[in-house]
Amino acid sequence: MNYKRMQKILWTAAIVLAAVSVLTAQRIKGSDTCLPLSQQEAESYIKAHPSASLTVTGGGSGVGISALLEGTTDIAQLSRKIKFDERRKLQAQGKIVKEVIIAYDALAVIVHPENKVTNLTREQLEGIFTGKITNWKEVGGADLKIVPYSRETSSGTYEFFKESVLQNRNYLSGIMNMPATGAIVQSIGQTRGGIGYIGLAHLNKSIKALHVSYDQGKTFVEPSVANAKNETYPIVRPLYYYYETGSEKAVKPFVDYVLSAAGQQIVGEIGFITVE
Numbered sequence: 532m533n534y535k536r537m538q539k540i541l542w543t544a545a546i547v548l549a550a551v552s553v554l555t556a557q558r559i560k561g562s563d564t565c566l567p568l569s570q571q572e573a574e575s576y577i578k579a580h581p582s583a584s585l586t587v588t589g590g591g592s593g594v595g596i597s598a599l600l601e602g603t604t605d606i607a608q609l610s611r612k613i614k615f616d617e618r619r620k621l622q623a624q625g626k627i628v629k630e631v632i633i634a635y636d637a638l639a640v641i642v643h644p645e646n647k648v649t650n651l652t653r654e655q656l657e658g659i660f661t662g663k664i665t666n667w668k669e670v671g672g673a674d675l676k677i678v679p680y681s682r683e684t685s686s687g688t689y690e691f692f693k694e695s696v697l698q699n700r701n702y703l704s705g706i707m708n709m710p711a712t713g714a715i716v717q718s719i720g721q722t723r724g725g726i727g728y729i730g731l732a733h734l735n736k737s738i739k740a741l742h743v744s745y746d747q748g749k750t751f752v753e754p755s756v757a758n759a760k761n762e763t764y765p766i767v768r769p770l771y772y773y774y775e776t777g778s779e780k781a782v783k784p785f786v787d788y789v790l791s792a793a794g795q796q797i798v799g800e801i802g803f804i805t806v807e
Contacts (some may be wrong), residue, residue, distance in 0.1 A: 556584040558604045558783060561595020562687050563712045564636055564730040565608035565770050571797050576788050585601060589711060592687030599773060600624065605782050609771040610636065610730070611687030616795070629779065631772045633789050635804035637731040637759040638766040639740040643723045648672040650751040652744045655763075656696050659726060662703030667724065680715050680727035683708045692728050716724050731756065732802035758804065759804045770803065 533669035559569050566589040573585035574631055595607035595619045612632065621628055641657060642648065648671055651659075658664035660679050667675045682689040695700060709715045712729050720737035731754055734740055742751035745765040758764035767779075772789070774782045788794050795805045 548786055550696070556586065557606065557785060559587045559596045559606040559608055560578065560590060560604040561608040562592045562610040562770070563589040564610040564688055568634060568798065568801050568803060569608055571801060572789050572794055574735060575793065575797060576785055591683060591685040593685030596773070599626070599628070599775070605774060605778055607773045609687050609773060610768065611690050612771065616624055627776045628773045629776050629789070631786055632769045632806055633772050634689065634770045634798045635759065636768055636770050637754045637756070637764050637804065638728055638768065639731050639734055639754040640726065640743060641719055641730055641738040641740055642726050644737070644739045645723060646672060646739060648741065650742045650744065652748050653696055654747065656743070657698065657700065660697055660702055661700050675724045677726060678707070678711055678722050678724045679703065680707045680710070680718055680725055682715070683710055684719065688730065695766055729757070734802070748799050754806055756799070756802060767804070
């Protein structure tokens with residue numbers, strides 16, 4: 532075999548290996564809100580790229596950033612923006628991260644389906660989740676103790692709800708902090724006095740979504756994709772992917788797929804709001 536032919540074979544092999552390296556195992560970890568979206572996107576991506584391997588797990592936005600710090604994930608999925616101190620810790624390790632908005636999410640306030648209350652103002656929600664309002668009769672409901680459920684403190688949903696709805700006031704002491712969105716849905720479906728908050732994509736018939744007012748009761752708006760898109764529903768947030776710029780070559784094919792027409796179609800089908 533002559534030198535030129537050998538060189539050509541080696542060059543071809545290098546190209547193949549490079550292509551395979553882009554499609555090798557990628558890990559996505561973090562927000563439970565993003566979990567069903569990332570899972571569906573990964574499944575669809577693998578069908579189009581059989582050589583790819585994607586592992587998607589939840590745990591909360593804070594868990595995703597911790598995994599990025601520890602080098603145990605390639606993409607951190609967050610339902611909130613990265614914090615200043617988190618970015619600083621990454622930079623201290625020489626890790627510069629890129630931020631990509633993959634979708635938008637409306638946050639729904641949910642109660643037991645038998646609860647007669649349909650509308651709550653932001654101020655009433657603040658009172659309930661800070662412990663000032665403790666009985667449903669105080670907001671037009673039955674004489675029944677209110678049982679608020681929240682996500683755990685590592686959750687981006689926990690932080691976004693605190694910022695947007697509670698206006699950064701502290702949750703009531705002893706609030707039921709749940710480890711995952713599914714746990715909140717299950718708990719409220721079984722608790723007549725329960726109330727909590729979840730991403731729009733997690734709504735089902737076992738719970739009831741409330742209409743919310745951010746103008747002191749003048750207008751109450753139902754959480755829906757349409758109302759989030761037309762900006763009448765007030766509790767809407769971006770969903771993010773964060774990854775190291777040094778690993779961009781490996782993760783970008785999947786990220787680009789999520790942002791493509793096919794990927795954004797999945798965003799809409801699941802119940803999130805597409806990136807325009």
